[in-house]
Amino acid sequence: MAEERVNFGSKIGVILATAGSAVGLGNIWRFPYMTGENGGAAFILIYVACVFILGIPCMIGEFLIGRHGASNTARAYTRLAKGSNWRWIGYLEVLTGFLITGYYAVVSGWCLNYIYASIMGELKGDPAYITSYFTAFSNDPIRPVFWTIVIFGITHFIIVHGVRNGIEKASKLMMPTLFILLLVIVVAACLLPGATKGIDFLFKPDFSKVTRDVFLGALGQCFYSLSIGMGCLCTYASYFSRQTNIKTSAIQIGLIDLLVAILAGLMIFPAAFSVGISPDSGPSLIFITLPNVFNQAFLSIPVIGWGVALLFYALLSLAALTSLISLHEVNTVFFYEELHITRKAGAWIVTIACCLIGAICSISIGQKSSMSLFGMDLFDLFDFVTGQLMLPICGLLMCLFVGWVIPKQIVKDELSNWGTLRFSFYKLFLFTMRFVCPLCILAIMLHQFHLI
Numbered sequence: 032m033a034e035e036r037v038n039f040g041s042k043i044g045v046i047l048a049t050a051g052s053a054v055g056l057g058n059i060w061r062f063p064y065m066t067g068e069n070g071g072a073a074f075i076l077i078y079v080a081c082v083f084i085l086g087i088p089c090m091i092g093e094f095l096i097g098r099h100g101a102s103n104t105a106r107a108y109t110r111l112a113k114g115s116n117w118r119w120i121g122y123l124e125v126l127t128g129f130l131i132t133g134y135y136a137v138v139s140g141w142c143l144n145y146i147y148a149s150i151m152g153e154l155k156g157d158p159a160y161i162t163s164y165f166t167a168f169s170n171d172p173i174r175p176v177f178w179t180i181v182i183f184g185i186t187h188f189i190i191v192h193g194v195r196n197g198i199e200k201a202s203k204l205m206m207p208t209l210f211i212l213l214l215v216i217v218v219a220a221c222l223l224p225g226a227t228k229g230i231d232f233l234f235k236p237d238f239s240k241v242t243r244d245v246f247l248g249a250l251g252q253c254f255y256s257l258s259i260g261m262g263c264l265c266t267y268a269s270y271f272s273r274q275t276n277i278k279t280s281a282i283q284i285g286l287i288d289l290l291v292a293i294l295a296g297l298m299i300f301p302a303a304f305s306v307g308i309s310p311d312s313g314p315s316l317i318f319i320t321l322p323n324v325f326n327q328a329f330l331s332i333p334v335i336g337w338g339v340a341l342l343f344y345a346l347l348s349l350a351a352l353t354s355l356i357s358l359h360e361v362n363t364v365f366f367y368e369e370l371h372i373t374r375k376a377g378a379w380i381v382t383i384a385c386c387l388i389g390a391i392c393s394i395s396i397g398q399k400s401s402m403s404l405f406g407m408d409l410f411d412l413f414d415f416v417t418g419q420l421m422l423p424i425c426g427l428l429m430c431l432f433v434g435w436v437i438p439k440q441i442v443k444d445e446l447s448n449w450g451t452l453r454f455s456f457y458k459l460f461l462f463t464m465r466f467v468c469p470l471c472i473l474a475i476m477l478h479q480f481h482l483i
């Protein structure tokens with residue numbers, strides 16, 4: 032397609048929209064519980080190393096493909112692969128994004144419900160009540176589906192307004208709001224009595240806790256958090272203008288993502304330690320542990336007590352929404368370019384199909400016995416197949432593609448504007464894409480299947 036491609040209108044638009052894709056439930060939900068389960072500060076140090084050594088090079092790799100492909104992810108790979116079978120990676124990334132969109136929206140919908148519940152005062156009660164509230168809600172056949180549809184409605188509205196008027200504008204509004212909310216809650220949490228224990232947990236490393244699991248956990252978290260392997264970065268990079276420096280952008284976005292994750296830790300651990308609740312409760316951290324923490328830590332403080340839970344779930348919903356928009360966009364642009372339909376029609380296909388996937392996933396949670404495959408309900412199955420199988424496979428193939436297949440000149444040109452550092456950076460980048468990243472991703476996968 033030789034048509035002129037739309038670009039993001041400004042540098043800050045590029046950074047905020049792409050950081051919006053990266054910053055999501057992974058930062059505010061997954062990062063804190065991974066840190067809690069893996070011993071705190073030592074995990075964070077390893078995570079930071081993963082972001083710099085592996086995450087940022089992989090982002091640069093995806094950006095390269097996106098900018099040079101200048102179209103949807105599937106076509107971008109096809110253009111660069113010149114008819115070889117490598118082009119199927121693009122289709123696999125789009126499919127992964129498609130499947131993830133449905134169930135990511137379910138959890139995003141839960142966050143919206145929790146905003147509503149905090150306004151209505153439904154989250155006040157003892158720990159047993161909070162647990163039963165979550166179980167009753169997530170097993171309900173109607174309410175979670177309703178909230179999934181609501182979040183898709185908002186996403187759809189933004190997507191149909193296009194790249195500049197929809198995605199970029201919304202990101203410019205939502206990302207600063209997200210930062211402000213985050214900072215307000217961090218300050219409130221760090222002022223609680225006993226909060227310093229949580230701060231110590233985050234920043235004083237205990238290397239005796241470091242095992243192979245901690246390394247692999249940090250690696251997996253890094254890929255998930257930076258949205259690598261699902262076509263999001265590639266699609267957004269296709270809207271970068273020629274002036275956008277992809278190296279600098281990848282570093283800035285990686286740093287923003289890291290900062291949000293650490294701030295999320297600074298919000299959750301001081302509050303949890305201050306009321307003596309353990310922060311290693313796994314995935315239920317944000318929907319069961321935290322309402323308890325908020326109840327015990329803040330409720331005695333007038334005004335703030337009521338508001339913190341509300342602000343927290345608003346923050347979570349915003350983060351989820353900006354990621355959902357990028358996942359939706361991957362598929363919308365795929366359908367509209369490949370089927371030669373309008374953007375609006377492409378968006379409708381994605382919204383309707385993903386609402387159905389989301390609804391089925393959501394209902395399957397409450398109907399475990401009748402709607403399960405391989406012993407998992409469909410929600411867990413989607414999570415497993417996409418997160419643990421398709422994502423790492425896409426990431427691995429993407430690295431090999433950039434390292435071995437695409438013309439070296441493209442890589443050289445993109446990495447050319449760092450003066451004298453140019454040559455060594457290019458070589459280092461290629462080495463990382465060819466060997467370091469593929470081996471690390473392979474290790475994560477083998478570990479997930481208990482093979483190492």
Ligand code: PFF
Pocket residue numbers: 052053054055056057058128255256257258259260261262263354355357358
């Ligand atoms: N990076 C997002 C998060 O941290 O929640 C999740 C995600 C969004 C992963 C989009 C992949 C993706 F393509």
